[in-house]
Amino acid sequence: MRIANSLSLIFLLLSMAIQMLGQTGSPEIQRVQAIQQTEKVKAANDYITRNRESILREWIRITEINAPSGHEQDRAKHIEKLLRSYKLASVSFDSAGNLIAVRKGTTAGPAIVFDAHLDTVFQPGLKIKATVRDGNVYAPGIGDNTRNIEALLATIRALDAAGIQTKSDLIFVFTVEEENSFKGVRQFVQDNKKNIAHYIALDCG
């Protein structure tokens, strides 16, 4: 998995999601480009660039906690601890074991959801150790899907660091059992379907 500044991609997605809320038509890309040039979004992307090394360390740490489908709790608890150190409206688990963080928007209405699954396809007990060589990081599951877990965590911190407020609530959901049955996402959607404006699931590299 190439380490570059690919985490800033999530800002493109986030900008699109924010702007598309309640709007249709073709000039979205131009709007996204304009948003990317705003001082606050630049500051958020600068946060990602400045913190590249700590983001990489955190990404590797999460990857090395194996989380086979149905056995995601250790990884989820580690991520929960990180989320609880941020300024979020709530951090909780639902009945399926999904970890859910809510970042409040300025207006009421349906939320924009970002999803990254917690689980791996590896057997329980597998020891995972990441290595970094020539600008690449290697480990089982580093792309699918801790790359996206880390993207969500870093995005929350970048939004806070840049003082970005969104109109809609942002819900960050770390789901269980994506690899075998979609149990986690099914439960989340069932519980929240009236409160979802857009649902963006991030997976693989």
Ligand SMILES: [Zn+2]
């Ligand atoms: Zn995946």
